[in-house]
Amino acid sequence: MADRLHLPPDDGSSLQVRVAELRRHLLDWWERDGRHHIPWKLHRDGSRPGPGEPLAAYGIWVAEVMLQQTQLAVVLPYWHRWMAAFPALAALAAASEHDVLMLWQGLGYYARARRLHAGARHLVAGAQLSSAGDGDPWPRTLEGWMALPGIGRSTAGSILSSAFDRPFAILDGNAQRVLARLVAHPVPPKRELAGFWRLSETLLDPQRPRAFNQALMDLGAGVCTPRQPACGTCPWQPHCAAYAAGDPGRFPVKDTPPPVPFQVIGVGVVRNEQGQVLIDQRLPEGLLGGLWEFPGGKQEPGEAIEATIRRELREELAIEVTVGEELITLEHAYSHKRLRFVVHLCRWRSGEPQPLASQQVRWVAPEQLSSYPFPAANARIIAALQARIAAG
Template identity: 90%
Template sequence: MGSSRTRSPQVPGPIEPLRAHLLDWWERDGRHHIPWKLHPDGSRPGPGEPLAAYGVWVAEVMLQQTQLAVVLPYWHRWMAAFPDLDALAAASEHEVLMLWQGLGYYARARRLHAGARQLHATSQPSPQGTGDPWPRTLEGWMALPGIGRSTAGSILSSAFDRPFAILDGNVQRVLARLVAHPAPPKRELAGFWRLSETLLDPQRPRAFNQALMDLGAGVCTPRQPSCGACPWQAHCAAYAAGDPGRFPVKDTPPPVPFQVIGVGVVSDAAGRVLIDQRLPEGLLGGLWEFPGGKQEPGEAIEATIQRELREELAIEVTVGEELITLEHAYSHKRLRFVVHLCRWLAGEPQPLASQQVRWVTPDELASYPFPAANARIIAALEARVAAGSSLAAG
């Protein structure tokens, strides 16, 4: 088979036609109504004309792992609540997580909040009181929590029309097809970065990067790409090979682990329920949830719930009827939540594995940020309360 090393991706032919064809296509068919890519009056920026970096930064963080159509309503709500850097830096983590609720990957919200405080603390106001806290270099942006090279490049090109390349998942796919690269892009990231930098139009970097993202989002899609509408069809090695969907080549993914989680909706004599706040680190850090944990092999789910509540909260409960069972998939694991109503028997709840615990009435749950899976638990609980059923364990 020869050497295991693959050749670094190379630009297929002259660069200028690639740039021109992509930008001509984008002017006709690109997405020109993305709010953070426009001035407040809705007009498009001219070459070299800056845009408000704050809105671009917020959007770019939201777009990590999430599609534009999902992000748009969250971005509008965010900008209404936290219209500028000062407002975000002054906000509490609770307020930030409440606004992020449902968008997933909550570490992004905490990093955005921490970055705002970092920028706010280091910005130097001018004598006119109008300091500019926004970095103009990759290193400046990458010094903020959660900002990698591609996000930094996208912010710099979008906000300031600076010639910095991008290489998110969509762009990796487009470039891997353009050159029909025989190995997964992640194995040759340095080469793909060089390819993205070489292709970038230094005169119109903002437009070029947006055009590249629009091409990946709307034409060069993961499945069934619309090659007939692609401005790069004549240059594309994957199209010439007759099977663009075969690229990018993927590594065989490891099996996704499956776990069963026992969850207790614990109520007291007053009808309040017990919730706890997760520790600040991790995917769902800082969010609230109903307590529980992983089922051990051979363990009945009722025993799982009793054990977990004893270990994590130092309380004893009676486990009653099942409230709901639901499944939820993350990128790295699949979970089945088996939720039972429980009656608190003894022990003052203690946050042994969380930040804090709290007794709340069912109608107060809406005031707390919960992970997406918990929303269905809350809905089932609210339906039971609305039907006049007791929360007491059966």
């Protein structure tokens, strides 16, 4: 099937001519209508780089990791704060995980922050940086970038083309959608990635790879959008097989997604006689690894939520609590599951808290909770607790 992934015929034109037209039309459109103010795609003085002129790889790498699973508008303020706190590779490598996670708080998919941190230490360890941190530890190959945690082929290609104007193709979600529509491919792209990679490599302008890849991403982000694509403004409309078929929104073809599991989580906000709150730090692996949270766990079938909280706190912290009134109920959706958190105020009765299923536990004053990195859902729990305390 991948062998049939090719450009649709157009008046008998040769493939070479068709590719040249596609490149020219896309780049002409991008010069007029592309996103030219993305800070990591510019020099520090705000000027655009010329062909072959390098850009600072550090800021591009940070941005590319942030952009995994997250849109540009959301990433921008986080990127600026990150670059102010960790302006160079050496600063990130020297930072504590606590500070890294605090700066990432609210951006989600926290494993990305831990991978950036680990990648910085890997790069520093493998390069002879000067005391000013101005050495050149940056890879110039796909393999070199993909050796870093969390960097796949498309991210590596985007970094290499953006930072060094090297001719490496990309195949992120935007590119997959644009290419699937261009050829009206009848199979989900993820089933035939090899063919899509060949198509992306064929179309890539080797003379202007940085501009071409950015133009491809901008086309997908602003014109060839998932729903209601603006075909009337698309530079590839005359060449697009999905547009010719009359239903571009039908592409890319998607597999039927599996049902998203739903779980109820009982959470205990445990306080001692001094009014301190008990929190624990998650183990380093997993989606939310290294973050702090209020203890709790999954409700078993037929189990009352109060019983869930008592059992989980006994199993995970070796403590006994009295479960009091409900503080808040909230729902939170991840990419792979939906959760309902049912949160109760609890009073600590006995047992010295132990991190049986976490890195560490800690009693903290409620006003100190903002000093710890929590998952997004816990922010509403903290707000509800502080409101309850303020109300007496």
